[in-house]
Each structure stands twice: as C-alpha cells, then as structure tokens.
Amino acid sequence: MDCCSTDIIESRFNQAYVQKKLERYQRKGPKKTTTILTSAIVAHMRTGMTLLDIGGGIGDIQHILIPKGISKAINCEASSAFLEACNREAKNNGYSDRIEHIQGDFVEVSDQVPAADIVTLDRVICCYPDMPELVRASLSKAESLYAIVIPRDTWFIKWMTEFYYNLRFLLQRNPFRVFVHSVQDLESLTTSAGFKPVFEERKGWWLIQLFARQV
Numbered sequence: 244m245d246c247c248s249t250d251i252i253e254s255r256f257n258q259a260y261v262q263k264k265l266e267r268y269q270r271k272g273p274k275k276t277t278t279i280l281t282s283a284i285v286a287h288m289r290t291g292m293t294l295l296d297i298g299g300g301i302g303d304i305q306h307i308l309i310p311k312g313i314s315k316a317i318n319c320e321a322s323s324a325f326l327e328a329c330n331r332e333a334k335n336n337g338y339s340d341r342i343e344h345i346q347g348d349f350v351e352v353s354d355q356v357p358a359a360d361i362v363t364l365d366r367v368i369c370c371y372p373d374m375p376e377l378v379r380a381s382l383s384k385a386e387s388l389y390a391i392v393i394p395r396d397t398w399f400i401k402w403m404t405e406f407y408y409n410l411r412f413l414l415q416r417n418p419f420r421v422f423v424h425s426v427q428d429l430e431s432l433t434t435s436a437g438f439k440p441v442f443e444e445r446k447g448w449w450l451i452q453l454f455a456r457q458v
C-alpha cells in the first residue's frame with residue numbers, strides 16, 4: 244500500500260462511520276462471519292494464548308476471545324476512530340489492560356508488532372491491494388493459528404465488487420478500493436509458510452478459514 248494508505252483508511256473509517264458500526268455491534272453483536280471464525284478458533288486454542296488482531300475494527304474478535312481465555316491481545320489498526328471505539332468497549336467490559344493498541348498500516352509497522360499465538364484478519368485482506376505482502380507479513384507473526392475472512396473469488400463477486408463498490412468509490416472520488424484476491428494464491432502462501440487448513444466455511448459472499456501451524 245502506498246504512503247498515503249493510513250490517510251485513506253482514516254478518511255473511509257472516520258468517527259461517523261465507526262459510531263454507526265459500534266451502535267450496530269452493541270445492538271446486534273458481532274457479524275455472523277466473525278462468530279463463525281471465533282468459534283473455530285476457540286475449538287483449536289488453549290487458555291493463555293496471545294492474539295494479534297490486524298485491522299480489528301471495533302474489536303469484535305478481541306471482545307469474544309479475551310473472555311474465552313486469551314491472556315493478551317494486540318490490536319493493530321490504521322483507523323484512529325476504530326482504535327478509540329475498541330478501547331472504550333474494552334474499558335466497559337473491564338479488560339482494557341489486556342489489549343495493546345498499535346496504529347498504522349500493518350505492513351509498514353510490522354517491525355514494531357510482536358508475534359502472537361493467534362493472528363486474525365477479519366475482512367481485512369480485501370482492503371489491501373498487495374495481498375502477498377500483507378499475508379506474508381502477517382503469517383510471520385503467527386506462532387500457532389492463522390484466521391481469516393475474505394471474499395470468495397467467484398466471477399459474480401468480482402463483478403459486483405467492481406461495479407457496485409469500486410465504481411461508486413471512483414465516482415465519489417474516494418481512493419478507497421475493495422479487492423477480491425485469489426483464494427488459491429492465498430492458500431499457497433499460507434501452506435508454504437508451514438500452515439495447514441483446519442477449518443473452512445462459506446457464508447454468503449465470504450470465505451472463513453482457519454489454518455494451524457504444522458509441527
């Protein structure tokens with residue numbers, strides 16, 4: 244991602260946008276795909292594990308997994324509005340001291356981010372143009388589990404992404420874009436890094452996957 248990527252994210256995910264997301268979360272809870280992903284993680288994790296949540300938004304994954312036994316979470320997020328919302332929600336639930344917040348494009352700040360037992364990217368890879376760079380950098384931080392939610396790369400989803408989302412952004416002169424990356428290429432990067440798939444489910448437009456490091 245280019246040098247203005249954080250500015251693009253800040254503009255897209257501003258206070259007004261994040262407040263709507265937070266209010267929805269407080270009314271309805273986490274997204275269904277997030278619930279599926281975290282259920283898969285819980286089935287494979289051990290109490291006391293650490294979490295690195297990349298692009299965690301309001302912290303849905305953190306708010307689910309910390310009460311389930313995560314000892315510490317690192318929230319790496321480019322949007323300051325999302326970071327503030329995540330921290331407020333964690334304070335309301337009494338575990339803000341177990342979350343470390345790091346702001347920035349993960350690839351650009353990855354040298355500052357420690358490894359964790361579990362790494363999650365929930366609807367994050369689709370916001371990043373250079374999928375291999377993001378996936379390699381995030382895999383290098385995962386010591387046990389690697390969990391993702393990405394768009395299914397069907398022709399229909401690719402078409403809808405370009406003509407419904409990206410065309411609208413273009414007409415609005417908004418530099419933000421959504422990407423439908425190759426699932427096969429992503430899985431190749433993951434298995435090459437020593438991980439094997441242990442869970443997969445399709446839900447609407449989305450593919451939910453969990454990989455475990457082979458020992």
